[in-house]
Amino acid sequence: MTTGTMSRTTATIVTRVRERARSAPRAVALRHKDFGIWQEVTWGAYWTQVELVAHALLALGVEPGDRVAVHSENRPEWLYADLGTVAARGITVGLYPTNPPAEVAYLLADSGAKLLVAEDQEQVDKALSVLGDCPDLRRIVYLEPRGIRGRYDDDVLMSWPELLALGAAHRAEHPGAVERRMAEAEPDDVMTLIYTSGTTGPPKGVMLTVANVEFAVRTLVEGGGFTAPPPSERDLALSYLPLCHVAERAFTVWFNAAAGVQVNFAESIDTVPANLREVQPTILFGVPRIWEKVLAQVDIRVESASPVKRALTRLWLRVADRIGDTLVRTGGRHTLGTRAAYAMGWVLCYRALRERIGMRRVRYAASGAAPIAPDVLKFYMGIGVPMHEVYGMSENTAVATANRPGRVRLGTVGEPHPGIELKIDDATGEILTRHPGNFAGYWRNPRATADVLDEDGWLHTGDVGEWVEGTHVRITDRMKDIIITAGGKNIAPSEIENALKASPYVKEAVVVGDQRPYLVALIGIEPDTVGEWARRRGLPYTTYRDLSEKPQVRELVQEIVNGVNERFASVEQVKRFAFLPKELDHEDGELTATQKVKRSAVAKLFEDLVEGMYAR
Numbered sequence: 308m309t310t311g312t313m314s315r316t317t318a319t320i321v322t323r324v325r326e327r328a329r330s331a332p333r334a335v336a337l338r339h340k341d342f343g344i345w346q347e348v349t350w351g352a353y354w355t356q357v358e359l360v361a362h363a364l365l366a367l368g369v370e371p372g373d374r375v376a377v378h379s380e381n382r383p384e385w386l387y388a389d390l391g392t393v394a395a396r397g398i399t400v401g402l403y404p405t406n407p408p409a410e411v412a413y414l415l416a417d418s419g420a421k422l423l424v425a426e427d428q429e430q431v432d433k434a435l436s437v438l439g440d441c442p443d444l445r446r447i448v449y450l451e452p453r454g455i456r457g458r459y460d461d462d463v464l465m466s467w468p469e470l471l472a473l474g475a476a477h478r479a480e481h482p483g484a485v486e487r488r489m490a491e492a493e494p495d496d497v498m499t500l501i502y503t504s505g506t507t508g509p510p511k512g513v514m515l516t517v518a519n520v521e522f523a524v525r526t527l528v529e530g531g532g533f534t535a536p537p538p539s540e541r542d543l544a545l546s547y548l549p550l551c552h553v554a555e556r557a558f559t560v561w562f563n564a565a566a567g568v569q570v571n572f573a574e575s576i577d578t579v580p581a582n583l584r585e586v587q588p589t590i591l592f593g594v595p596r597i598w599e600k601v602l603a604q605v606d607i608r609v610e611s612a613s614p615v616k617r618a619l620t621r622l623w624l625r626v627a628d629r630i631g632d633t634l635v636r637t638g639g640r641h642t643l644g645t646r647a648a649y650a651m652g653w654v655l656c657y658r659a660l661r662e663r664i665g666m667r668r669v670r671y672a673a674s675g676a677a678p679i680a681p682d683v684l685k686f687y688m689g690i691g692v693p694m695h696e697v698y699g700m701s702e703n704t705a706v707a708t709a710n711r712p713g714r715v716r717l718g719t720v721g722e723p724h725p726g727i728e729l730k731i732d733d734a735t736g737e738i739l740t741r742h743p744g745n746f747a748g749y750w751r752n753p754r755a756t757a758d759v760l761d762e763d764g765w766l767h768t769g770d771v772g773e774w775v776e777g778t779h780v781r782i783t784d785r786m787k788d789i790i791i792t793a794g795g796k797n798i799a800p801s802e803i804e805n806a807l808k809a810s811p812y813v814k815e816a817v818v819v820g821d822q823r824p825y826l827v828a829l830i831g832i833e834p835d836t837v838g839e840w841a842r843r844r845g846l847p848y849t850t851y852r853d854l855s856e857k858p859q860v861r862e863l864v865q866e867i868v869n870g871v872n873e874r875f876a877s878v879e880q881v882k883r884f885a886f887l888p889k890e891l892d893h894e895d896g897e898l899t900a901t902q903k904v905k906r907s908a909v910a911k912l913f914e915d916l917v918e919g920m921y922a923r
Contacts, residue, residue, distance in 0.1 A: 319492060319517050320524075321357065321394045323564040328354030334540065336563065337383050339572040345585075348383055356383070356471070360391025361485040363474030367422065367446060371396035371491070374418045374443075374500065378402040378411065378434070379426035381546045381572050384450050384467065386560060388424045389499075389550075394489050399499045400512070401551025404430070405893045410510075412437035418500055418512060418750065419443040424467075428454035435461065494518035500750050501553050501701040504899035512750030513553075513701040520561070522743040523704040527557060528565040532724045533697065534590065534671040535712045540567035543588045543668075547573035548597075553701040554676055558592040580604070583665020591672045595679035595805075601664055602686055603811035603836045608663070610839060623656035624689075631689030635681075639688065639715035649691060657690050666692050671712070673697045677903060678782065678801045680809035681717045688715075696720050698782065702759065703766055704744035708780050719779040720772075729780070730765075731772055737786060738772045739765040771799070788906065790821045796878045798826070803879060806871045811836045812863060815891055817909055818881065819917050826880065827920040829913055830864060831887040837863070855886040883920040887913065 327336070332351030339346055348356075369375065375392040377399065379385050392399045400418045402411060404426070411433045415423065421443055425431045431449050438444060448465045449455050456466070465473075477484070498520055500512040531537035544562060548555040562568040568590065573582040580601075583591075609620050630645045630652075641649070649657065661667040672687060675697040687694040693712065698720035699705035707729065710721035723729040727742035745766045748756035759767045771789065772782045784799035791797055800818035807816040807830065815831030832855050841848055841857065848854040864884070872880040891897040896908050910917060 318521060319393065319489075320498075320520060320560065320564045321390050321489060324350070324357060324390060325354055327564070327567060331567075334567070335569055336567075337386070337570050337572070339383055340574050340582075345571075353383075353386075356387040357390045357394060358485055359471045359474035359478065360387050361394035361474070361488070362477040362481070363470045364391060364395040364397060364422070365481070365484055365488065366473050366477040369395050369397050369421060371488075372398060372497070373422075374398045374400050374420040376400040376402055376415060376418065376420040376423045377551075378404070378406070378423060378430045379450060380404050380575060381548075381550055381555075381559070382426075382450070383572065384424070385550050386563075386570075389560065390564075393498055394485055396488055396492055396496060398497050401499070401501065401549070401556075403549050403551055403893075406433075407894050408433045408436050412440040413509065414502060415441040415444055417509075422446045422448065424448045424450065427451040431455055431459075431464070435459075435463075438463070492517060494521075495747065497747060499556075501551065501556070503701065504903055511752055511755055514747040514750055515553075515701070515704055516747050519704045519744050519746060523557065523706050524561050524565045526706050526724050526726060526744070528562055530725065532706070533673060533695070533709055538562050538566040538568045538590060540569070542566070542568040542590050542670075543586060544568050544570050544590050544592075545573055545579070545582060545586050545588045545665075546570050547576060547579045547582070548592070548594065552676070553705045554592060554594075554699070557705050558590070562590070580665065584663065585665075587662075587665060587668045589668050589670050591666065591669050593672070593674055594676045595674055595683070595808075596677075598674055598679060598683055598687065599808060599811075599814075602683055603833055605660070605664065606811040607836055607839045610843065620656060620660075623652050626652055627657070627686070627689030629689075631685040634688045634715070635685060635717045638713055639693070639710075640713050653691065660690060661692065669693070671695070673709075675699065675720075678784075678805050680805040682806075682809045684717060698780070700768060702746045702768070703740050703742070704746065706742060706744040707738075707740055707768075710779075716775055716779040719775050719781045721780065722778050723780070731774065731780075735786070736771040736773065736783070738768045738770045738780065738782070740768065741765045790818070790826070792820055792826075792878065793822055793824045794878065798879055800826075803828075803871065803875065803881065806874060807867065807881075810867045812840065813867060815887060815904065817904055817906065819910060823921060825878075825882040827917065828868070828881045828884040829887050829909065829916060830868075830884050831891060832860065832864065834890070851890060852888050855888070861886070885913075885916040885920055887916075 328350040333349050335347045336350045336353045337348040375397050377385055377388050389399045400420055402414055423434055425434055425447055434447050446465055447463050448470050450467045494517050496517045497514045498517050499515050502510040502512050526532045546559040550556055559570055563570045571586045573579050609617055626648055630649055633645045669692050672692050672694045684694045695710040697709040699707040706724055708721040708723050729740050731738055741764050769786050770782050771784050771786050772780050775781045784801045789797055790800050803818050804816040807813050812833055814833040817829040818826055820826035834851050868881050868884055
């Protein structure tokens with residue numbers, strides 16, 4: 308980190324919030340639920356909280372470049388801690404709420420976090436249990452006192468109100484100290500560490516600087532890199548995906564600070580469907596698993612409806628499918644015919660359906676962070692949700708490509724954003740990007756940095772892709788996931804897996820076949836939809852495993868596999884499959900915190916199932 312002083316007019320995420328607080332102090336910036344009632348936080352109150360946190364950090368001795376970790380579900384205090392840290396020129400480190408103690412120890416020790424903001428007793432217990440492995444950690448600030456206050460006698464603990472009181476005292480004694488610290492910020496200050504998901508090894512801390520984030524804000528938010536028109540104070544967003552992920556940080560923190568988008572915090576990941584219906588956001592981002600889950604729930608509701616309602620809904624969903632086909636051909640632009648069909652469908656079906664799934668007012672929806680089946684996107688397009696697949700990664704501050712309104716190419720991740728360079732390596736097919744959003748490197752890992760950031764400034768993404776029509780990029784797979792069969796054929800497993808997961812009955816699909824004579828798959832059923840399917844047929848079951856072992860369920864999934872196989876060449880077809888005996892879980896090491904499958908871990912854990920499919 309450089310020292311020097313820069314102009315007070317330099318824009319950062321924190322200065323943007325401060326300016327909104329000055330220009331519109333009574334406007335609503337954030338909303339969250341407290342005892343079942345939505346509570347509003349104005350821009351004035353938002354800035355006050357950020358300022359108090361920053362003063363408290365100064366009082367606790369946080370110096371420029373020190374790391375402050377946050378281990379919490381999405382809530383206003385996450386943003387207060389994040390921006391308060393940036394105001395103090397510290398570095399925010401986000402932890403996933405689902406990180407088990409071993410991962411908490413690794414992340415806190417690797418980052419050298421000096422202070423941790425922990426949400427509740429569960430997260431405090433994790434930190435205390437690994438405190439001996441984290442020599443730099445001096446203070447744990449907890450948000451929820453239940454189960455902590457009065458039970459723990461540890462000088463390292465401090466409550467959130469105590470932190471704010473410390474900040475208020477420091478502000479009274481040292482007025483202007485935070486403003487002076489903010490004015491000293493440099494463009495190459497590291498603002499946050501975003502740890503990779505760790506699918507192939509220990510997570511690495513992606514260093515994003517003030518300049519990186521400002522470039523992303525100018526490109527994605529102010530420049531309308533995603534939405535058209537660009538986001539504004541009239542837009543509503545629901546924050547529910549982990550804020551330590553770069554995509555959620557963009558759609559929650561950056562959209563809010565730069566464009567004034569009102570952020571509504573979901574109560575928990577389990578209440579997202581209900582919160583969506585309450586908020587009815589205008590801008591909505593989701594990872595593929597979210598879009599697939601909502602589609603599966605729609606199927607359950609349709610099948611559970613009365614015969615008349617079921618027949619009518621199926622009719623209009625078939626119409627939506629035809630509308631979707633047309634939109635796919637036109638890049639997302641309606642024709643006179645589709646407008647007329649949709650107008651009638653809106654009155655008789657789509658309005659109620661979109662209201663039910665919380666998407667009645669969505670003017671821009673995006674899927675990213677992992678591949679998704681085109682059929683899933685087409686469903687949303689058909690019912691009137693403007694769906695766009697986008698692409699970026701932590702290492703390029705989420706700036707790479709996006710499908711733009713009116714120029715959607717289904718099955719691609721869109722066009723490169725204006726002002727960036729993107730190329731596809733002729734020899735390997737790897738996607739490379741070069742622009743001011745490319746990260747400063749991996750935290751304390753120059754060797755890993757050199758592996759992905761070359762001397763010419765090109766970021767090697769590790770994704771294999773190809774151009775479509777010379778304008779759009781199609782990602783075929785991760786380089787490390789490409790399967791080379793015993794016959795020497797290169798196969799991208801994600802395409803096959805996504806085709807299988809497009810079914811509402813399939814939750815997970817892991818295709819195996821490297822150095823093997825043919826492909827097999829480990830399949831995890833979707834317990835909600837398959838359970839409802841079994842209930843309607845009078846099939847009793849007790850557990851997930853019991854359900855998956857029903858012969859009728861195997862026949863159901865075999866039909867899905869057969870249908871998918873028809874769309875692929877013989878060498879790409881799944882010849883055999885086995886059911887996963889359990890749902891994959893992050894705490895068991897089978898999934899990353901972002902719900903990506905750890906292929907090596909799954910293949911090793913269920914090695915007997917794989918070998919059994921090849922032994923027949």
